[in-house]
Amino acid sequence: MSMLKIIVVLTIASLLAAVGYLRLNHLDVLWWYDWKLNREVTSDQSLGLGRYRVDIEARQVEGINDDLSALTYNADTGTLFALLNGDPLLLELSVEGEVLRRIPVKGGRDMEGLTHVAGNQYVIAKERDQRLSLVTITEATRELDVSAAPSLVIALDEPGNKGFEGLSWDDANRRLLVVRERDPLRVLAVTGFVDAVAGEPSSLDITEIKSDGSAMLFMSDLSSVSVDRSSGHIMLLSDESHMVVEYDTEQKPISLLGLWRGMSGLRDTVPQAEGLAVDDLDRVYVVSEPNLFYRFVPAD
Helix, strand or coil, rough: CCCCHHHHHHHHHHHHHHHHHHHHHHHHHHHHHHHHHCCCCCCCCCHHHHHEEEEEEEEEECCCCCCEEEEEEHHHHHHEEEECCCCCCEEEEEECCCCEEEEEEECCCEEEEEEEECCCCCEEEEEECCEEEECCCCCCCCCCEECCCCECCCCCCCCCCCCCCEEEEEEECCCEEEECCCCCEEEEEEEEECCCCCCCCCCCCCEEEECCHHHHCCCCCCCEEEECCCCEEEEEEEECCEEEEEECCCCCEEEECCCCCCCCCCCCCCCEEEEEEECCCCCEEEEEEECCEEEECCCC
């Protein structure tokens, strides 16, 4: 073997060893935080994600090949709604992950966030142009056109492919929580948009929610957010860090759901978690690209 080939082989081996070390080191730290957070005494209102175990794992959503993204729960219908960000499509799903309805979306390219507000109201977030659109979806809706829907563009950062990744309606505080994926990571609170009335003065307000805890937990990206209606706690999902973290009303991290193989009863790591929702029975749902559905339930 020539000297050049030896050098190339050694370089590749060194890189692979470094990647393996970083992955192992990341997992060691994640296990430590999982132990640390989930052993602490929390309030009765806490979901306590450390006690959750998967009971539906990697179920393939029928008729979907790729691009399964945002997720939200509608307590009025007892069903879930999900988005596809490639060919614009909205799905209504049962709590077991069965497809109940397919709704094509016009004017909905690059949809990455979805949340149910109340009744027939939903908000959709588009990633690249950082646009929120308020839409109506009824039992009779068979096609949705968002091009003329009331919209809000939040131009805090440069537009691009690292923009809005998820949103959730916080009913107690009448606000939307919107997460930016990275560069920088952001959690924004938007009030006044959903409640705006045509012809009346606007009370729009946008603030950033910050927590030292998110940095401490080394979440390298944010792919979704969900608000637990009973407690008001915020849950943030990180695709790259493979975890869901529960934050209390003071933005303190209090519990963690690991999405790596061997954590939370998982046989395999969730490949690319993009959507997160919680139902009124405190069951946690995650959808992952390309087309996978997960449900986590308390073990006790």
